[in-house]
Amino acid sequence: xxxxxxQGKLAVELDDKKKIKAFLRWFDPDLKRRAFFIEPEKVxxxxxxxxxxxxxxxxxxxxxxxPQLFNHLKQRISRTHVWNEATQVVYEIRxxxxxxxxxxxxxxxxxxxxxxxxxxxxxxxLPDDVIEFDGTSRGATASFQEQFRIFNSAYLVFxxxxxxxxxxxWMRCDQPVAVIEFVCGAHSRNVRGxxxxxxxxATYWTLLGGAQxxxxxxxxxxxxxxxxxxxxxxxxxxxxxxxxxxxxxxxxERQTLKKTTETERLEP
Numbered sequence: 001x002x003x004x005x006x007q008g009k010l011a012v013e014l015d016d017k018k019k020i021k022a023f024l025r026w027f028d029p030d031l032k033r034r035a036f037f038i039e040p041e042k043v044x045x046x047x048x049x050x051x052x053x054x055x056x057x058x059x060x061x062x063x064x065x066x067p068q069l070f071n072h073l074k075q076r077i078s079r080t081h082v083w084n085e086a087t088q089v090v091y092e093i094r095x096x097x098x099x100x101x102x103x104x105x106x107x108x109x110x111x112x113x114x115x116x117x118x119x120x121x122x123x124x125x126l127p128d129d130v131i132e133f134d135g136t137s138r139g140a141t142a143s144f145q146e147q148f149r150i151f152n153s154a155y156l157v158f159x160x161x162x163x164x165x166x167x168x169x170w171m172r173c174d175q176p177v178a179v180i181e182f183v184c185g186a187h188s189r190n191v192r193g194x195x196x197x198x199x200x201x202a203t204y205w206t207l208l209g210g211a212q213x214x215x216x217x218x219x220x221x222x223x224x225x226x227x228x229x230x231x232x233x234x235x236x237x238x239x240x241x242x243x244x245x246x247x248x249x250x251x252x253e254r255q256t257l258k259k260t261t262e263t264e265r266l267e268p
Contacts, residue, residue, distance in 0.1 A: 002031050002076060010035040011044045026144045028080050070209040074173050084153040086175045089121065089130045092159030092167070098135055102192030102230035103160050103184070103221075109233050116236060117158065120243040124251055135164050155250060158182075158239075160221070160232075165204045173213030176253035178246035181205070182234050185220035191232040194221075215249050217242040 001008060012020060014037050024032040038044055091114060094104055105113065118128040131154075137146045151157065151170040158180035159165065171177045183203050184194035205216045219239045221232040 002028065003072065008034065009046075011046070012037050014039055023144060028076070065207055065209045067209045067212055070169075071212065073169070074213055077170070078173075081148065081152075083172055083174075084149060086153060086155040086172050086177055088150070088153045089117065089156045090150060090154040090158075091117065091130050091132045092157060092162070092164045093132055093134050094160055094162050094164070095134050096230070099162060099193075099230075101162075103162060103194065103232060104230045105160065105234065106224075106231055112236065113158075113234055113239065116240060117243060120240065120247060124247045126247070133164065133167075156180075156246060158243075160234075161202055161204065166207070168204060168211065168214060169208060171214055176215075176250040176257070177213070178215040178217065178250055179204075179211065180217045180219060180239065180242045180246060182221050182232075182239075183218050185222075187220065187222040188232055190223040190225060190228050191221065192228060192230050194232070195228065215246060217246055 001010060010031065012024070012035050014020060021032070021037055024035060093110060096104060114130060114132070117130060121128040121130075131150060133142075133150055136142055142150075147167050148170045151167040152172060154171060155175065155177045156179075157165075157168055157171065157177075160182040161184065165181060168179050171179070181203055184191065188194040203218060205211050205218070219242050220235050222235060224231045224233050
């Protein structure tokens, strides 16, 4: 809508915490100026209505998570924000005081996951510095700009399924980048947050329309107890395999990109 209807008005229903207005002000000031915000349950009348739900694919708006829309969004991000060099690794973690739906790793197991990632980075002769992101910055909720900076600078992101993982939308699409998401499966039925769908497969790969700008890997988690609780453990062998595949792809693609760039420089 932003690109194809530059003069159009955008009606946006406010969320409970009214964060969407602040988000639009940061994300796209021009689009925010064209938007008007409506309290829930209010009715909007318009002389022209643009429906964005294709009859052929989606019976309801929540199914409108299709690659085409996310491709448009990535193009919009590249025009409205200055991109950073992808040089960082980010471990997205969930904390008991901020994660509402369980799916937590114990401190000891989280350290195991972190050390395995660092070991694999060293194996590929890459810096083993890893940013641990829990949604906060200097004791407060991280700003939109801070979240963008962290994830736009990342070439590898890993961590458990959760809202914080939506930040992979900011990762670059013109450099080799990869994502490893820890997801619920058949062996995590006693983990709170995995229960609602049993062995359901909730993943941001689906929520972001296939996330075509990254190489995507899934690693299953498993129960830590026969009783229902908030904690889970990552399949470390599966994580190791995913790291190898992700870092191999990144290394090879970087070499290819470097050769292509050098060849273009030599051409008259």
